[in-house]
Amino acid sequence: xxxxxxxxxxxxALLAAGHSLDIAALQKLFDAxxxxxxxxxxxxxxxxxxxxxxxxxxxxxxxxGFRFQAKAQYAQWVGKLWEExxxxxxxxxxxxxxxxxxxxxxxxxxxxxxxxxxxxxxxIRTLHDRGWIRSVGHRDVPGRPALYATTRQFLDNFNLxxxxxxxxxxxxxxxxxxDRELQFEEALAEGSTENSEVSTETSAAADPTKEPVVxxxxxxxxxxxxxxxxxxxxxxxxxxxx
Numbered sequence: 001x002x003x004x005x006x007x008x009x010x011x012x013a014l015l016a017a018g019h020s021l022d023i024a025a026l027q028k029l030f031d032a033x034x035x036x037x038x039x040x041x042x043x044x045x046x047x048x049x050x051x052x053x054x055x056x057x058x059x060x061x062x063x064x065g066f067r068f069q070a071k072a073q074y075a076q077w078v079g080k081l082w083e084e085x086x087x088x089x090x091x092x093x094x095x096x097x098x099x100x101x102x103x104x105x106x107x108x109x110x111x112x113x114x115x116x117x118x119x120x121x122x123x124i125r126t127l128h129d130r131g132w133i134r135s136v137g138h139r140d141v142p143g144r145p146a147l148y149a150t151t152r153q154f155l156d157n158f159n160l161x162x163x164x165x166x167x168x169x170x171x172x173x174x175x176x177x178x179d180r181e182l183q184f185e186e187a188l189a190e191g192s193t194e195n196s197e198v199s200t201e202t203s204a205a206a207d208p209t210k211e212p213v214v215x216x217x218x219x220x221x222x223x224x225x226x227x228x229x230x231x232x233x234x235x236x237x238x239x240x241x242x
Contacts, residue, residue, distance in 0.1 A: 001034060001036065003040070003043065003044065003047075006036055006040060006041070006044050007044040007047050007048060009029065010026055010041065010044045010045065010048065011044075011048050013026060013029055014048075014059070014066060014067065014068055015068060017067075019064070019067065020062060020064035020065035020066060020067040020156065021065045021066055021067070022064065022065030022066070023038050023041050023042065023045075023065070025065065026041050027041060045059065045066055052068075056070060056071055056074050057069060057070050057071060058071050060159060061161060062155055062156040062159060062160060062161060063152045063155035063156055063160065063161055063162065064152055064155075064156050089126070090123075092115075092117075092120070092123060093123050093126055093127065095115060096111055096115070096119060096123050096124075096127065097127055097132060097133070097150075097154075099111050099114055099115070100127075100133055100148050100149065100150055101150050101154070101163065101166060102166065104136075104147075104148065104149040104150060105136050105137065105147035105148060105149045106147065106148060107139055107145040107146065107147055107148070108124065108145060108146070108148070109145055124148075130153075130157075131151055131153040131154070131157075132150060132151060132153065132154040132157070133148045133149065133150055133151060133154070134148070134149060134150075134151050135147065135148060136148070136149045150163070
């Protein structure tokens with residue numbers, strides 16, 4: 001089989017699948033005697049990615065594999081294909097998700113200690129239902145609280161190949177200006193079930209001698225939300241299964 005035919009088969013499979021395919025899944029499309037080498041499949045994917053650069057869609061590599069998706073700059077038009085508006089997540093929800101992403105595994109009590117407020121059960125349920133977090137065990141202390149970590153779906157939805165691609169906390173403060181530019185205050189408006197929470201700004205100000213961890217996590221939450229709307233060129237570095 002020549003390289004051009006392999007590229008077309010891979011491209012057709014990605015279009016038809018409706019979900020991400022990794023290299024192993026693409027290799028399974030072929031009969032045993034014609035299975036292409038991994039390097040050959042990767043080369044085909046690189047060609048496809050290059051072909052997409054001047055198109056309205058791109059080839060994206062996430063934790064689950066490769067997929068085609070519309071480029072973020074066309075979201076305002078593509079989004080009109082669906083009547084239902086994308087859900088807006090509250091600031092508290094994104095703070096909780098960011099804490100889990102950066103400090104996993106951790107318990108609900110750990111989250112409350114950093115945020116300085118009680119974590120609503122609705123927040124944990126929302127993140128569970130969305131498929132972004134899961135329980136990975138229990139801490140060996142009285143009450144055996146659940147330990148939470150992010151999922152492969154979290155990586156896929158935020159266009160990440162691995163947790164190593166999260167922006168370092170030391171760099172997040174430099175990105176805080178993005179919040180003003182993209183008007184995240186409106187996008188991160190508190191949900192009705194969370195309006196009773198004490199503000200994180202008040203909690204952080206309660207002890208001015210402490211590192212403003214909450215402020216960094218707020219920035220992290222905003223960066224995570226940005227990554228669902230912005231895209232970057234896919235990397236072809238393979239990510240091991242978690």
